[in-house]
Amino acid sequence: MAFSIISQAGVAAHPGSAGRPYVEDCAIVDRASHPVIQVSGLRKHFGDTRAVDGIDFIVPRGVTAALLGGNGAGKTTTLSMLLGLLLPTAGRIVIFGEDMLRHRYRVLPRMNFSSPYVDLPHRLTVRQNLMVYGRLYGLADVEQRIETLGSDLQIAEFLDRQTGKLSAGQKTRVALAKALLNEPELLLLDEPTASLDPDTGDWVRSYLEVYQRRSHATILLASHNMGEVERLCSEVMMMRKGRIVDAGSPRALIERYGRETLEQVFLDIARAGARFDPQAAAQ
Amino acid sequence: MSVTSVERPDALATVSPGRVGAMLLRYLYLLRSSWPRTLELLYWPAIQMILWGFTSQFLMTNSSYVARAGGVLLAAVMLWDVMFRGQLGVSVSFLEELWSRNLGHLFVSPLRPYEWVLSLLAMSLIRVIIGVVPAALLAIPLYHYSIFTLGLPLIAFFVLLLAMGWGLGLIIGALLLRHGLGAESLAWLAVFLLAPASAVYYPVSVLPVWLQYIAWALPSAHVFEGMRTVMFEGIFRVDHFLAALALDILYIAFGGAVFLYAFRQARERGALLQMGE
Numbered sequence: 001m002a003f004s005i006i007s008q009a010g011v012a013a014h015p016g017s018a019g020r021p022y023v024e025d026c027a028i029v030d031r032a033s034h035p036v037i038q039v040s041g042l043r044k045h046f047g048d049t050r051a052v053d054g055i056d057f058i059v060p061r062g063v064t065a066a067l068l069g070g071n072g073a074g075k076t077t078t079l080s081m082l083l084g085l086l087l088p089t090a091g092r093i094v095i096f097g098e099d100m101l102r103h104r105y106r107v108l109p110r111m112n113f114s115s116p117y118v119d120l121p122h123r124l125t126v127r128q129n130l131m132v133y134g135r136l137y138g139l140a141d142v143e144q145r146i147e148t149l150g151s152d153l154q155i156a157e158f159l160d161r162q163t164g165k166l167s168a169g170q171k172t173r174v175a176l177a178k179a180l181l182n183e184p185e186l187l188l189l190d191e192p193t194a195s196l197d198p199d200t201g202d203w204v205r206s207y208l209e210v211y212q213r214r215s216h217a218t219i220l221l222a223s224h225n226m227g228e229v230e231r232l233c234s235e236v237m238m239m240r241k242g243r244i245v246d247a248g249s250p251r252a253l254i255e256r257y258g259r260e261t262l263e264q265v266f267l268d269i270a271r272a273g274a275r276f277d278p279q280a281a282a283q
Numbered sequence: 284m285s286v287t288s289v290e291r292p293d294a295l296a297t298v299s300p301g302r303v304g305a306m307l308l309r310y311l312y313l314l315r316s317s318w319p320r321t322l323e324l325l326y327w328p329a330i331q332m333i334l335w336g337f338t339s340q341f342l343m344t345n346s347s348y349v350a351r352a353g354g355v356l357l358a359a360v361m362l363w364d365v366m367f368r369g370q371l372g373v374s375v376s377f378l379e380e381l382w383s384r385n386l387g388h389l390f391v392s393p394l395r396p397y398e399w400v401l402s403l404l405a406m407s408l409i410r411v412i413i414g415v416v417p418a419a420l421l422a423i424p425l426y427h428y429s430i431f432t433l434g435l436p437l438i439a440f441f442v443l444l445l446a447m448g449w450g451l452g453l454i455i456g457a458l459l460l461r462h463g464l465g466a467e468s469l470a471w472l473a474v475f476l477l478a479p480a481s482a483v484y485y486p487v488s489v490l491p492v493w494l495q496y497i498a499w500a501l502p503s504a505h506v507f508e509g510m511r512t513v514m515f516e517g518i519f520r521v522d523h524f525l526a527a528l529a530l531d532i533l534y535i536a537f538g539g540a541v542f543l544y545a546f547r548q549a550r551e552r553g554a555l556l557q558m559g560e
Contacts, residue, residue: 046552077553083391086553105297108393118387118556121313121379128312135305136392162316178388 036061036186036218037082042091044077044242051077053242054091059235064212064219066229068262069239070270075222078239079188082220083113095186109137114179115190116172122164126155126174129163130181137182149177153207169200176204180211187211189221193228201225205232226263236262238269245269298401302394306402310376311409324410328364328418335360336426354428355514356484359507361419361430362440363483366503367474368414369448370455372407374470377456381464387556396546400539403456404449411445433510436519440506443524446531447502448474453538457545460554482507502527502534 037059044052052074059065067075080086082093084104093100095107120129127146134142150156153173158166163174172193179187192208193201205228212219223229229236230250238246238253246253246269250262257265314320339356380386389399423429430437455473458466480494481503487495498504505527509520549555 076556080553080556085387085390085550085555087547087550105393105395108391111391113388113391115387119384120388121309121383121385123316123383124309124312125316128309132305132309132312133388133392135308136302136389136394138299138301138393 034061035059036063036096037220038092038094039078039082040092042078042081042093043089044074044081044086045089050242052081052088055239055242055244057237057244057247059218059220061218062212062216063235064208064221064233065235065237066233067220067222067239068224068226068229068236068266070224070266072241073239074242075224075239076190077242079113079190079220079222082188083111084108109182110184111186111188112179112182112184113188113190114175114192116168116175116192116194117190120163120171120175120178122162124163125160126163126166126177127159129174130159130177133178134181139181145181146177149180153177153180168195169197172196172200172204176207183215185215185217187217187219189219189223191223191225192221193225201228208232224266226261226266230262238266240269297395298398299393299395302398303401303405306394306399307405310379310402310406313379314410321413324368324414325417328361328368328414329421331360331364332357332418332422333425336422336428339428340426354422354426354430354432355511357422357426357428358430358433358510358514359483361415361422362444362506362510363478363481363503364415364418365411365441366444366448366451366481368411369407369445370451370474371448371470372410373403373449373452374455374459375410376403376406377452377459378464378467378470381459390555396543397539400453400542403452407449407452408445411448433513436509436513439519439524440510443502443506443527443531447527447534450531450534450538451477453535453542457538457541460542460545460549463554477501477503480504486511499526500530502530505530 035058037057039058040056042052042055043050055074055078067073067078069075077086081088082095082100084100088101096110098104098107100107124132130146130149131142134145139145146159147156150159153176155170155173155177158170163171166174176192179189189208193204196204208219209232211217219232221229221232234249236247236250236253237244246256248256253265254260254262257268259265259268335356339353342356343353380389390396419430433440451474455466455469458469480490480498481501482490482498483503487498487504487508490498505523509523509527512518512520512523
């Protein structure tokens with residue numbers, strides 16, 4: 001089953017658009033005509049296990065979208081393939097108009113990634129880590145960029161501390177700093193607020209909102225934190241057993257399933273194992 | 284349909300000195316962050332040199348072989364360390380990325396695998412110089428032996444052994460990519476498997492005939508034979524030099540190919556994100 005976020009990127013997905021629908025709709029059409037991510041027929045099999053089983057989706061420019069699903073749904077596998085860390089068994093990934101399987105090095109400088117499950121070297125200080133990655137991304141003035149991020153992400157006070165000696169919240173902010181070093185046009189996040197306390201989690205979400213608004217970046221995050229997805233994302237792809245079983249804005253999904261929260265929708269999908277049938281619900 | 288078969292390396296000819304330098308900087312930061320690591324680099328070559336120095340002094344009066352050239356064992360142990368440290372320099376820097384679970388971040392950046400390999404080789408050279416040069420200098424006041432008296436051939440021996448160490452380091456790196464940290468001990472032990480056939484302290488002719496065939500397939504055996512010829516007879520054997528050079532090219536080409544293949548396989552399996560402690 002193929003899902004296109006383009007076709008579902010409606011006005012309701014962009015809360016600020018209600019008073020100026022025409023302009024907003026035009027903007028959506030413009031974004032839709034230049035999708036940042038185009039995935040078709042994507043599969044990843046590990047032996048008999050179908051981690052990702054034929055998914056299709058498009059993420060337009062400037063949208064914050066989510067891959068939502070339980071453990072083992074295929075979210076991280078999908079992100080890994082988008083990043084080029086994992087080679088697909090079949091399918092096509094086009095990012096910024098480039099085929100990722102053939103020209104990933106044309107695309108990688110324009111994107112970045114953060115995950116609490118992939119560490120930065122512990123023995124290097126935060127500044128040293130950022131310096132190394134800044135140079136890997138070929139930044140002209142790495143030191144200035146580190147100072148700016150240090151201030152923005154409130155990590156300046158521990159820039160010269162070893163990364164391994166930071167708290168979970170501090171590490172998350174440092175990982176975010178690394179992910180934003182090159183001011184990516186596409187940011188992929190794997191459970192960006194996992195294992196964070198509510199206050200730090202809220203701070204990270206707020207920062208991402210600010211970054212997205214300021215840079216008009218496209219953000220795709222994998223998560224099973226419903227509150228986070230509802231707050232950050234205008235588009236959601238629900239994954240189960242390696243497939244996208246439904247997609248749409250959080251509001252549209254909630255309405256379609258006749259539920260009050262996205263978490264209830266998630267549970268419907270996770271437990272039913274199939275796409276919700278509105279007619280059956282009506283009966 | 285497998286899409287992986289259509290992938291080709293993107294811009295293979297592009298090597299960015301900036302990215303290679305960034306990785307080198309990463310390993311230098313690491314070295315600088317821990318004085319025990321730097322001490323460890325100096326420690327073993329110096330201890331080996333001191334041990335073999337005393338052994339040489341004893342054998343000078345008890346062995347006609349050693350008496351022919353007093354520094355033959357010292358030169359051998361120092362040159363062996365060049366190869367061992369060369370291999371270890373590649374392997375340990377590689378292991379640092381596995382220990383810190385950093386591969387996932389590295390390879391979503393524009394860093395190419397071959398740029399990473401170049402930085403590993405450069406770091407290996409730095410580690411060899413830090414480890415072996417002080418030991419060589421220490422031998423001068425302690426045993427009145429300077430390996431630098433070998434002259435220009437020393438440069439050839441150094442380069443040939445370092446290159447063999449690099450080739451082995453890349454092969455071990457490939458095994459680590461394939462088997463993860465379960466193969467870590469190979470990084471420390473593999474080179475010693477080649478020590479008997481490398482004829483470090485004795486001529487190749489001492490070996491059983493079947494082992495001599497293996498010895499002549501190793502660049503190291505040619506180097507150590509060449510070293511003894513220089514020390515005993517004052518002759519630089521070009522045939523040994525060319526054989527070692529040709530074998531080194533083969534070893535590095537094979538090591539590089541196996542490493543890049545293993546890297547690709549790791550991407551097939553998703554090991555770049557998972558690999559670590």
